[in-house]
Amino acid sequence: MNIKELKQALQTEVKPLYLVQGTEQRLLQDIRQLFFQLLTPEEQEMNFAEFDLNQVDIEEAVGEANSLPFFGRYRLIFVNNPGFLTGLRNSSSSEQNLTVFEQYLQTPQETTILVLFAPYEKLDRRKKITKLVQKQSCVVDATKLQLSEMKQLLKQELQQNGQVITSAALEQLVLRTNGDYSLATNEVHKLQTYSQKKPITLEMVQNLVPQTLDDNVFDLLDAILQGNLAQAENYYQQLLILKNDVLGLTALAQSQIRLLLQIKILTQRGMSPGKLASYLQVHPYRVKLALQRSHHYQVQQLKKALLSLIQIDYRMKTGQGQKERLFELFMINFITNKKTA
Structure with a gap:
């Protein structure tokens, strides 16, 4: 599912396992925020944990995931860089003790939301562990956007703030950011501040957004x-x-x-x-x-x-x-x- 579908799904049902795969940084940030919104600030203090598998073994994350929430509905666990899902051999996260994790995937803790963030273009779908993760998880797409999707999201972001952008300005914005959604959203914030609720024009983009x-x-x-x-x-x-x-x-x-x-x-x-x-x-x-x-x-x-x-x-x-x-x-x-x- 994409980020829009995830947002809608989280309003009605929360799954115990999610796999977020892709390298689009802005999408990854927005997806993280969607999960954070499931917990109140107080719940985040008590029931959120994050693990980098380049630094620790996944057994630590599983141990945390098996714990019950403390004065809250859910525990939220972010697990970053699961290199064992790829074919990369130089990643320290590829050398993990996966037995405990495989057992957890079969019977996840229902009061835990475990989110795997896999910032990779591709996963090795031949691996047993990759197949199991994809089967048991709700998979969220954070890969590079198609141009049409990128333009639509940029227009939606502006519309939510009561602003519009001309077609020529949008084309030039995409051109000058080389089709990079994360970079384009940063430039949109600059344009919003400058335009002061007025329509964003081609001239504004040419003056404010540097060429790559x-x-x-x-x-x-x-x-x-x-x-x-x-x-x-x-x-x-x-x-x-x-x-x-x-x-x-x-x-x-x-x-x-x-x-x-x-x-x-x-x-x-x-x-x-x-x-x-x-x-x-x-x-x-x-x-x-x-x-x-x-x-x-x-x-x-x-x-x-x-x-x-x-x-x-x-x-x-x-x-x-x-x-x-x-x-x-x-x-x-x-x-x-x-x-x-």
Whole structure:
């Protein structure tokens, strides 16, 4: 179930076991708050406990879960980082004594709400313990949101506070936060304070929400690929002023050019936009942006840019010149050759 369904379910029935899986930090925070609301502040003092399985054995959490609530309806137990549900071998939480926990899963304490927070993209569903946890628990989804879900939640949050946001402003907000819901909600709070109950406009977002490094590098690459040296130089100098490491910029530029190239080739082979994100293992919003930009460029042009960046990266790492100057020479040479080609 998602967070909306969880909120509705908790109003009528509380289960003894929950598994919250995913890495979306804002969703995880909101889900924690929903469980906290089941207890009064006084009950939280007496009947709440939290365990990090990177630090302790799950036997401690089970012992606490088996205790009856003290002057309250429930005990609330949060168990973080259950690495034994994944295939990760370097996690200390993967080396746990699970026998007692497996027994508890079969007959949980009805007056305890035990919530497992698994901040992982994937679980190892082949494991016996994972299968048992999923079977016995109510599973809550805290994975990265689809763009449509993200926009809907942002609009709902604003509406609850008596505010609206224009469509153009919402698109720009999602763009500038790179489809990151947690980051977007932080920016919404800033926009709410500034707008003072007035509609949030595109201009407000442009003035108050900074572009991500990804967006700035995309703008730089656009200028380079389009042969606009003056604009490319302007973007590049802005990135240097912001103290961005040139080696990091080069690596990010390679990553973005490679993504444009992959999307260009895959779409030419007939792959639908909806399948690109899962096939490339890339956030859907990055794919959407790259898809929009890829139409402007030819495959050979992108291959040439990628090869040039790889060569520049090698020269930087082997000390064959000043890094800042090497990237600048890449821009000049690429644009000059493009115009004379």
